[in-house]
Amino acid sequence: MSTFAPLQNDTFLRALLRQPTDYTPVWLMRQAGRYLPEYRATRKKAGSFMGLATVPDLATEVTLQPLERFPLDAAILFSDILTVPDAMGLGLHFFEGQGPVFSKPLRTEAEVLALQVPDLHKLDYVFDAVTQIRTELNGRVPLIGFAGSPWTLACYMVEGKSSREFHTIKQMLYSRPDLVHHILRINATAVAEYLNAQIDAGAQAVMIFDSWGGALADGAYQAFSLRYMQQVLACLHRSNGGAKIPAIVFTKGGGQWLGQIADIGADAVGLDWTANLARARALVGHKVAIQGGLDPASLFASGEQIRAEVRKVIDDFGLPSGGSGHVFNLGHGISQFTPPESVATMVDEVHRYSYRQRQPQ
């Protein structure tokens, strides 16, 4: 028996499971973040990103901030995909304006072979935050837990920081694929255990972020990213106390592999703004729900333009019988320079237009 309050708005979960909904649910990747002045204030108080992420009271506060402003249909745990390699001992630091940096990246064969699945207790601050957020949500909307894909984590673990070219890990991939597979096997086990612990702590859906799968060649994508996400999905607890726990996979730039991604056992596939949702839906049929895919840059347009772009995404997806299977989102994380009013306009148009779309003409 769940000790949490009953869910009042399950539209997001229903859409992921391709059940009928009254309107198209919406949330945003990075919905808690620097575009919100209240986030910047809490972040200042915490001193650093990890200072925020490792204190459940503060992680809860910033998770709930966007929900106070906008009628979003889901909350997402405030944390980062890189907490897992940090717990593996790679030493995560966020330097102002530079993004994440690992003080001990994996470069030599000895370093790779010494890698181990982390002691999950090192990540208790994440699971404590999940339980606290779920409690304070008080049933308003479902809570999403998340992790990085084995491949995307490996990119950061080998490069040691953000990269455009992925030269170091790609060199390892072509010269020592055995070492990359070794990292990926360990990451897949770690990610599955990490997501299951989030589910046990109260996460009601989970998402795997494969931000850099799209940097791989065709063939390499299937062997080094897709296969390991499939392994993670196979290990997940897909229900908790009688409630289904849907899983979403999102490969940024993965539109050309949609048919294959839809086959690995996820309930929903995330798409970026380069994908056409009409073709995507025709391709996957009823196999999976689709999440996406407004260009985050469209939030810099005027209110009228934002509304028109939102309607275009909803019209492209169309209205399958029963009216379900689409979760509206941006095609990637929201920019820190986005005016918060643009988000209000976007959310309002998604709800207004998709509700009207379902009314008899």
Ligand SMILES: Cc1c2[nH]c(c1CCC(=O)O)Cc1[nH]c(c(CCC(=O)O)c1C)Cc1[nH]c(c(CCC(=O)O)c1C)Cc1[nH]c(c(C)c1CCC(=O)O)C2
């Ligand atoms: C690749 C990746 C990372 N982190 C994440 C990804 C996958 C999604 C994607 O492709 O964007 C995922 C992530 N990171 C964060 C969340 C929180 C939940 C949410 O609101 O979506 C999620 C889901 C918070 C964060 N993670 C980070 C911030 C900004 C840091 C800050 O507040 O100082 C936030 C809100 C830091 C981070 N973390 C990471 C980078 C590259 C950066 C720097 C980005 C930047 O500076 O804009 C790694």
